[in-house]
Amino acid sequence: MADTLVPMKVDVLTPDALVYSDEGVDMVIARALDGDFAVMKNHLPLAAALQVCQVRIQKGGKEKKIAVFGGFLEMKDNYVNIITPQAETAENIDIPRAEAAMARARNRLAHVTPDIDVDRAKAALQRALVRIQVSGKN
Amino acid sequence: MESTRDIKGRIRSVTNIQQITKAMKMVAAARLRKAEEKAHGAGPYAAKVEELLRYASAASPEFSSPLFQRRESGRRGFLVISGDKGLAGAYNSNVMKEAAAHADRMDPDSYRMYLCGKQARNYLKFRGYSIASYHFGFSDKPQSVHAHMMAQEMIEHFLKGEVDEIHIIYTKFYTALRQQVTMTQLLPIVPPETAGSEAQQEFMFLPDAEAVFSKLLPEYVEVQIYNAMLQSAASELGSRMAAMTAATDNATERIADLTLSYNKARQAQVTNEISEIVGGVNALQ
Numbered sequence: 001m002a003d004t005l006v007p008m009k010v011d012v013l014t015p016d017a018l019v020y021s022d023e024g025v026d027m028v029i030a031r032a033l034d035g036d037f038a039v040m041k042n043h044l045p046l047a048a049a050l051q052v053c054q055v056r057i058q059k060g061g062k063e064k065k066i067a068v069f070g071g072f073l074e075m076k077d078n079y080v081n082i083i084t085p086q087a088e089t090a091e092n093i094d095i096p097r098a099e100a101a102m103a104r105a106r107n108r109l110a111h112v113t114p115d116i117d118v119d120r121a122k123a124a125l126q127r128a129l130v131r132i133q134v135s136g137k138n
Numbered sequence: 139m140e141s142t143r144d145i146k147g148r149i150r151s152v153t154n155i156q157q158i159t160k161a162m163k164m165v166a167a168a169r170l171r172k173a174e175e176k177a178h179g180a181g182p183y184a185a186k187v188e189e190l191l192r193y194a195s196a197a198s199p200e201f202s203s204p205l206f207q208r209r210e211s212g213r214r215g216f217l218v219i220s221g222d223k224g225l226a227g228a229y230n231s232n233v234m235k236e237a238a239a240h241a242d243r244m245d246p247d248s249y250r251m252y253l254c255g256k257q258a259r260n261y262l263k264f265r266g267y268s269i270a271s272y273h274f275g276f277s278d279k280p281q282s283v284h285a286h287m288m289a290q291e292m293i294e295h296f297l298k299g300e301v302d303e304i305h306i307i308y309t310k311f312y313t314a315l316r317q318q319v320t321m322t323q324l325l326p327i328v329p330p331e332t333a334g335s336e337a338q339q340e341f342m343f344l345p346d347a348e349a350v351f352s353k354l355l356p357e358y359v360e361v362q363i364y365n366a367m368l369q370s371a372a373s374e375l376g377s378r379m380a381a382m383t384a385a386t387d388n389a390t391e392r393i394a395d396l397t398l399s400y401n402k403a404r405q406a407q408v409t410n411e412i413s414e415i416v417g418g419v420n421a422l423q
Contacts, residue, residue, distance in 0.1 A: 015183045015282050015364055016176065033353075034345035047194055048344035049353045072354065074190050083186045085282060085357070 008041045010057055012066055012082045019087040020066055022059065028080050029056040030073055039075050046075040052126045054134045055082060065090060067134040069127060093135045102128035142407060145400040149393060156389035162225065163382035169278065170314060170375040177311055177368040184361045191358055192330045194350055197341035201348065204297055205327050205355045213248050215270070215301035216240060217292060217324065218262075219308040219366055220255035221374040222277040227381035229309065229317070229374050230257040236319045237307050241267055250301050252292070254367070270295075278371050285364030292363070293356060296325045308366035309373035315380055317373040324362055327355060 010028060012020040029038045031053035039046060050071050057064045071084025105125035108116050195201065218237045220230050237258065241249050250270040253259050255277045263269060271291065276284045292304050304325040310318045343350050 013183050013186055015180050015285075015361065017179060018182070032344040033349055037344055044342050045193070045340060046342045046344065047190060047350050049350045070353075071357075072190060072350070074186070074193075076193075081186055083183065083190065085286075085360075 006078045008078045008080065010080045010082070012055070012068070012084065012087050014084055014087050020057075020064070020089060022057065022064070025057055025059045025080070027058040028073070029058070030068070030082070032073075039073075039080060041078060043075050045077075046073070048073045050082075050084065052123070052130055054130050065134045065136075067093065067130045069130075088131065088134070090135050093131050095132070095135050098128045098131035098135070102132065140399070140403060142400060142403045145396055145403055149396045149400065152389050152392050152396065156386055156393070159382045159385040159389060163379055163386055166375050166379035166382060170372065170379055173278070173368070173372040173375050174311070177365075177372040180361075180365055180368050184365050187354070187358055187361045188330055191354055193341055194343070194347065194354060195329045197343075198347040198351075201351055203327075203351060203355055205293065205325060205359070206329065207326055209299075209302040209326075211302055213250070213300070213302045214240075214244065215250040215252060215292070215295060215304040215325075217252045217288065217304060217306040217363070217366075218254065218258045219306070219370045220253070220258035220277065221370075222256045222274050224257060225381060226374050226378035227384075229377035230255075230261070232319045233307060233309055233370075234258050234261045236321065238262065238265065238267065240305075240307070240321070250295070252288075252295075252304075254288070270300075276367075278374055280364070280367035280371055282360075282364055285360050285367055288363050288367075289356060289360035292324060293359060306363065306366050308370045309377075311369045311372040311376060314376035317376060322362070322366075324359060327358060 007024040008026070008028075009023045010021065010025045011018060027038055027040045029036065030048070031037075031051045032048040033051055037048065050068055050073055052069050053067075055066045055068045055073075057066065066082075067088045068082060068084045069086040071082065071087075074081045074083065101124055105121050105128060108121040109118065109125065112118060216237055218233060220233045224230060234257070237251065238261075241251065246268065251262060251267055252270055253262065253272045254274065256274045259269065259272050259274070273284075273288070295301055296304055303323065305321050306324045307319065307321045310320045312318065
């Protein structure tokens with residue numbers, strides 16, 4: 001059984017970098033394919049398939065938001081690993097670009113013509129929304 | 139004996155070549171450092187994906203996916219990763235020889251070649267191997283989008299039954315001076331071995347094991363391809379650096395040899411001229 005005294009550790013890992021790493025975390029909130037969930041200390045070993053979503057990492061009353069573009073969350077022995085093809089922290093997000101992408105995707109979805117790939121536009125919209133959410137502007 | 143002028147010309151051209159090889163060596167060395175970092179950086183991610191797959195398969199051993207399916211008819215696909223550019227020593231030819239050797243052991247109809255890199259295509263096409271698909275432009279700077287694209291293509295061909303197995307042939311990077319052509323099986327996925335203690339792990343899946351698996355398996359394929367691409371990129375640059383270092387050293391040696399023969403020729407010419415003058419003076423007396 002996991003040692004209850006071990007502080008909870010979180011790593012956000014992409015193929016190219018360790019995007020974020022912290023210890024002594026209280027709670028991690030993310031969105032699995034079927035909806036939001038949270039993990040706290042001493043949670044059962046868990047593996048979740050994530051949506052394109054924001055991951056909220058709470059520590060001592062503060063919250064850190066990270067945009068995660070799919071991937072997985074694995075929790076084991078108070079060690080949370082978020083394994084994702086792509087992740088961005090608020091500092092790395094290009095807000096004007098995300099806003100432009102959002103406008104473009106909304107426009108496409110509003111005027112659907114046969115040559116528009118609706119799924120792709122929806123995915124683009126979702127990515128842009130998550131980016132804007134994480135960067136703190138609404 | 140060559141004239142001093144001819145030798146001088148040759149010294150000049152060797153010097154020019156040396157400058158080019160030296161520049162290529164420096165470029166390769168600088169980029170190698172980055173490529174090496176990237177190749178090592180992808181390691182933890184790949185290990186984590188594999189670990190997750192191991193836990194997941196230990197927790198639900200009954201799960202099966204078409205990507206695990208072994209088929210008997212034995213049509214093989216080879217994903218060959220080579221460079222776009224030459225002048226990298228034996229790097230490209232080693233990969234291509236390995237690919238050709240595997241293909242030669244099979245019926246021409248029973249294999250498919252999927253190529254990354256211009257060099258592999260030029261070599262294999264010239265020698266009459268049939269090529270199913272061909273991508274280029276990222277051999278020394280692969281990104282995850284390229285791996286994603288290749289993974290989708292491989293999975294699609296595998297699921298459609300075009301091939302029954304896919305192997306990836308790439309160059310594993312150890313150090314700048316040591317690389318090894320390696321072949322590993324990509325599809326069907328060989329489930330990673332589970333250690334005894336992990337088998338008893340209780341695991342919770344969100345939304346469920348099947349959903350996690352069906353997302354995890356393509357990711358696993360992609361990670362393997364990406365890893366192979368990064369290893370190959372580092373190998374290519376390492377190999378190029380070594381080759382260009384050798385070329386620069388050879389040029390230095392060549393210049394020394396040519397300078398020696400230049401001096402000899404010059405000396406002979408001077409001697410010749412003196413004896414002619416002395417001969418002329420003697421004739422006048």
